[in-house]
Amino acid sequence: MKTGRKVLAAAAMLLASTAMAYADGELQIYNWGNYTSPDMIKKFETENKVKVTITDYDSNDTALAKIRQGGHGFDIVVPSQNYVPIWISEGLLLETDPSKMPNFKNVAKQWADPPFDPGRKYTVPWAMGTVGTVVNTDVYKGDINTWAIVFDTPDELKGKVNVVPEMNDVIDAAVLYNGGKKCTGDLTILKKVRDTLVAAKPNWVAMEYGTINKMVAGDFAASSDWNGSALRQRLQKPSIRYGYPKEGFVYWSDNVGVLKDAKNVENAKLFQNFMMDPENAGMNSGFHRYANGIDGSDKFMPSDMKDAPEVNVPEEFAKNGVQSETCPPEVQALYTKIWTELQK
Structure with missing residues (x-):
């Protein structure tokens, strides 16, 4: 019995160390400027032992042109919904199947199967x-x-x-x-x-x-x-x-996708799942001040967003x-x- 427990303990330690190595490393995010909560990123880094670097862009066209050129070194991009089909059709995004990720259950029904990404094969909600x-x-x-x-x-x-x-x-x-x-x-x-x-x-x-x-x-x-x-x-x-x-x-909405030529794919997938957690999405919304499409996230947003006419049409x-x-x-x-x- 003790031997069995030791084997189980050893297996658990192996799995834990494998998971840790799986998450260790870097994540390069390419996103709109002034749009990402520093506290939310710090939380992701601490929980996953991943160093995040954010590079800003100022438009959908700027981002698309940069990635088309190749040699960019980014893992994550956040295109608007009218651009997502372009990224997909040009083979620039990796099919990560967010709908199969643990936190997908938190995605609001109206955003779970959008026409710009049917079945959520590539992207997860960021803001809207x-x-x-x-x-x-x-x-x-x-x-x-x-x-x-x-x-x-x-x-x-x-x-x-x-x-x-x-x-x-x-x-x-x-x-x-x-x-x-x-x-x-x-x-x-x-x-x-x-x-x-x-x-x-x-x-x-x-x-x-x-x-x-x-x-x-x-x-x-x-x-x-x-x-x-x-x-x-x-x-x-x-x-x-x-x-x-x-x-x-x-x-409109903006959505988190993983680039086809990402170097840190598993960390990028971790980030997609992380952004579908209500607390994390709410923390991010508290910074950029947009809604996000994640059920339950409103509990983690600043109170001044609850009735804000800018957020609630x-x-x-x-x-x-x-x-x-x-x-x-x-x-x-x-x-x-x-x-x-x-x-x-």
Whole structure:
């Protein structure tokens, strides 16, 4: 009996040491800037004895171009849902089968089998939100729930508006503002979109991603933006408000995928499973201020997110939202052509 116990104990120690070696090492995360909780990462490092390095990118296109080049050394990437099918179709993501991971049971039902990753073969939820407007209401007292803030800028805001230069977000907004549908290939609508953008640009002061500090400091008085960014701004400057454009706005999500050429695959899988734990997802949301698609995570979020209008879309505006989707290649090419002209 003692011998049997010794054998079992030895086997357990072997399994433990194997598991430890399995987790030891590094993890290279390639993610949007200012989007990852340092405390959450520290927790992952401590629990798994993995050293995490985070490298920032500023757009879906930047990330995709970098990985396409190869030789990047990253393990994890966090693309938006309209880009996930592109990553999958180009063979850039590893099929890790998150749906078979222990913590998958925590994924909210509506995010367990999304059209952009059927069956969750590649990705797990990171964050979700909307694209709208932010306005300093000390500067402008009019309607903020309209894309006219950006595309037909009121006099009070001219020369004070920023546009976050995420191509699809900007063009989708302009399409909706002109009465079109997302991913439209209608050349009449797209000509209006092009004309709208070109005419509006002289009224903008910048096209930058870093809105939080500059909105709070007063360098910008309005901007196109994401809802979590808007919440972080309001918490620092109460006069800043988030608008849900009546012409339509986009619901989006970002998702954690493992790169096909990742060097630390097992650690990357550990991270995917880790992010489906409610406490970890809630901790991360407490930093970036977006919802996350993990059931039970709200218990671990700051109390000021519970009723925040930036996180919880008011019922009066919810009907105007449309889901982000992957546009057909020919439409994406037209978007790129418009965007290239806008950059001149």
